Amino acid sequence: xxxxxxxxxxxxxxxxxxxxxxxxxxxxxxxxxxxxxSAFLSVFGDGTRLKILWILRKDEVCxxxxxxxxxxxxxxxxxxxxxxxxxxxxxxxxxxxxxxxSLSDHHVADIIEKGFEHTEEIYE
Amino acid sequence: xxxxxxxxxxxxxxxxxxxxxxxxxxxxxxxxxxxxxSAFLSVFGDGTRLKILWILRKDEVCxxxxxxxxxxxxxxxxxxxxxxxxxxxxxxxxxxxxxxxSLSDHHVADIIEKGFEHTEEIYE
DNA sequence: CAAGCAGTTGAACACTTATTCAACTATTTG
DNA sequence: CAAATAGTTGAATAAGTGTTCAACTGCTTG
Numbered sequence: 001x002x003x004x005x006x007x008x009x010x011x012x013x014x015x016x017x018x019x020x021x022x023x024x025x026x027x028x029x030x031x032x033x034x035x036x037x038s039a040f041l042s043v044f045g046d047g048t049r050l051k052i053l054w055i056l057r058k059d060e061v062c063x064x065x066x067x068x069x070x071x072x073x074x075x076x077x078x079x080x081x082x083x084x085x086x087x088x089x090x091x092x093x094x095x096x097x098x099x100x101x102s103l104s105d106h107h108v109a110d111i112i113e114k115g116f117e118h119t120e121e122i123y124e
Numbered sequence: 125x126x127x128x129x130x131x132x133x134x135x136x137x138x139x140x141x142x143x144x145x146x147x148x149x150x151x152x153x154x155x156x157x158x159x160x161x162s163a164f165l166s167v168f169g170d171g172t173r174l175k176i177l178w179i180l181r182k183d184e185v186c187x188x189x190x191x192x193x194x195x196x197x198x199x200x201x202x203x204x205x206x207x208x209x210x211x212x213x214x215x216x217x218x219x220x221x222x223x224x225x226s227l228s229d230h231h232v233a234d235i236i237e238k239g240f241e242h243t244e245e246i247y248e
Numbered sequence: 249c250a251a252g253c254a255g256t257t258g259a260a261c262a263c264t265t266a267t268t269c270a271a272c273t274a275t276t277t278g
Numbered sequence: 279c280a281a282a283t284a285g286t287t288g289a290a291t292a293a294g295t296g297t298t299c300a301a302c303t304g305c306t307t308g
Contacts, residue, residue, distance in 0.1 A: 013186065013188035013189065013222070014253075016186070016188060016189050017189065020185070020189065021189055021192050021193055024179050024189075027178070027179075028175055028178060028179070029178065033243055034174055034175060035171055036243045037236075037239045037242070038168065038169055038170055038171045038174045038239075039169070040239055040243060041165065041168035041169050041174070041235070042168070042169025042170070043169075044162065044168070044169070045162055045163070045165050045166025045167075045168070045169040046162055046166070046265090046266075047155075047158045047159055047162040048267090049162075050158055050162045050165070051158060054151070054152060055148050055151075055152070061144070062284080063284070063285060064140060064285080065140050065144065065145055065148075068140065068145050069145055069148045069152065070152075072267085073268075074284070075267080075270095075285085075286080076268075077285095078285060078286055079266075079287085081285095081286095082286085087246075088246050096275060096276070096284085097274075097275045097276065097284040097285075098275095098283095098285085099284075099285065107238040107239075107241060107242045110238050111235055111238050112161075114238075115162075115164055115231075115235075116153065116157065117231060118161070118212075118229060119157055119164060122160075122211075122212050170295085170296075172296080172297090186254080186255090187254070187256090188254060196297085197298075197299095198254075198255060198256090199255085199256080199297080199299080200296075200297055201255095202254095202255060202256055202257080203256090203297075205256095206256080206257090220254090220305060220306070221255075221304075221306065222255085222305095223254075223256095
């Protein structure tokens with residue numbers, strides 16, 4: 001929708017707090033930062049990736065062993081590791097044919113912990 | 125893939141650490157908890173929802189004003205608020221025609237903060 | 249009560265995404 | 279060197295998702 005038409009096409013509630021709206025508009029982070037951050041956080045929104053991160057939480061593990069633990073193909077794991085690499089959540093070390101992955105971001109443990117805490121509070 | 129065929133169809137790397145694999149298999153949270161938690165965390169993986177949560181971080185705001193701040197339709201906002209309600213991230217209070225939303229989960233601020241921290245560390 | 253406003257909802261659409269499959273590289277081993 | 283192993287990659291497919299649109303509920307006000 002074109003921005004100049006927005007006020008015509010959309011709401012402008014009668015009793016709305018113009019000052020609050022102005023304040024909030026200013027407070028929203030820049031679009032680029034929103035895009036990057038939501039992309040980063042979406043990494044945690046998939047069960048397979050969450051399990052991989054859980055596995056790497058305390059150990060350095062090769063692709064094959066991750067696949068073995070999760071009972072999934074190496075291909076599927078490798079695809080997900082590519083995403084984790086892309087967002088700098090994991091790093092890797094090659095040793096012969098094997099590639100060992102490990103966590104490289106200190107926010108990961110915190111975010112996962114908050115996630116599980118929420119689930120436990122809500123569903124138990 | 126059927127589990128009984130997994131070892132045949134998939135890897136079981138020669139030099140793999142059987143003890144580590146066994147330990148990791150036991151450590152993985154139950155599937156139900158993984159599903160619930162990844163679903164919860166996926167809420168943060170969308171730009172619009174991230175902005176809504178940001179807005180509600182400190183203020184109680186009606187649907188129309190959220191739409192106004194984000195230059196989006198009330199319908200789009202309402203659909204996203206439904207998801208935020210479903211995962212108990214927000215609660216609401218009706219006052220006449222208006223519905224005021226606010227945060228209802230104490231993990232939200234933490235998770236968002238970690239997300240933005242990560243983005244700032246990586247891209248700046 | 250009729251009109252307008254705030255908000256919700258379901259269907260439709262375009263877009264994204266996770267896994268599978270097959271082909272590939274690179275390293276190790278017999 | 280040939281075969282096997284560890285891992286990666288691109289294309290294809292099936293499933294999931296966000297916004298739009300139109301229709302709807304419910305509240306308020308003239």
